[in-house]
Amino acid sequence: MIDIKLSDRAVDKVRALLASADPDVAGADAPGRGLRIGVTPGGCAGYSYSLALAAQADPDDLVLTQDGFEVFVHRAMSPLLRGIRIDYVESIASSGFTFDNPNAGDACGCGTSFAATASAEQAVEEEAADLALRRRVEAALDDVRPYLRSEGGDVDVVSVASGTVTLQLTGACGSCSMSTVTLRGVIEKRLFEAVPGVRRVVAQG
Numbered sequence: 001m002i003d004i005k006l007s008d009r010a011v012d013k014v015r016a017l018l019a020s021a022d023p024d025v026a027g028a029d030a031p032g033r034g035l036r037i038g039v040t041p042g043g044c045a046g047y048s049y050s051l052a053l054a055a056q057a058d059p060d061d062l063v064l065t066q067d068g069f070e071v072f073v074h075r076a077m078s079p080l081l082r083g084i085r086i087d088y089v090e091s092i093a094s095s096g097f098t099f100d101n102p103n104a105g106d107a108c109g110c111g112t113s114f115a116a117t118a119s120a121e122q123a124v125e126e127e128a129a130d131l132a133l134r135r136r137v138e139a140a141l142d143d144v145r146p147y148l149r150s151e152g153g154d155v156d157v158v159s160v161a162s163g164t165v166t167l168q169l170t171g172a173c174g175s176c177s178m179s180t181v182t183l184r185g186v187i188e189k190r191l192f193e194a195v196p197g198v199r200r201v202v203a204q205g
């Protein structure tokens with residue numbers, strides 16, 4: 001999870017935008033409607049902020065609950081947004097969202113572009129690698145899920161970080177006395193065979 005803080009003015013502005021948006025665009029009738037905060041390569045300094053209304057989270061999103069809506073952040077870019085503070089400012093000359101980002105090594109005068117610190121850049125690379133590994137893990141688990149489901153069980157991926165895969169055995173697999181055998185003899189074996197990069201498999205709980 002990441003820490004993103006919106007000021008009261010920013011929250012009020014997002015609420016107003018959601019209230020006035022087309023339901024098909026903002027998902028005004030959907031409980032998951034909210035704000036997508038993103039970072040894209042480009043801009044004056046290296047990265048640019050992006051804000052958009054969204055009806056729901058994407059599969060690779062982190063979801064944060066705000067007062068009256070949700071915030072969606074793509075996992076791969078989350079290291080560039082950890083600890084960011086977002087405000088909404090109105091003046092005679094201009095109005096818009098402003099960003100106070102501790103991960104910015106340098107910021108452009110335009111206010112919407114920044115250069116990331118070296119540690120944030122490294123964290124992005126690590127997060128992208130973990131996300132790619134997670135996709136390969138999910139694909140490999142699809143090969144063993146029919147067997148697990150035939151026995152009344154299943155398996156969920158809790159997290160993938162630095163080669164360690166944390167799984168949650170569910171259904172009959174979670175309560176079975178043979179769960180350790182299933183984890184080691186079936187699931188772990190398949191992951192080690194099919195997914196280079198998996199170094200350790202652990203069960204949650």
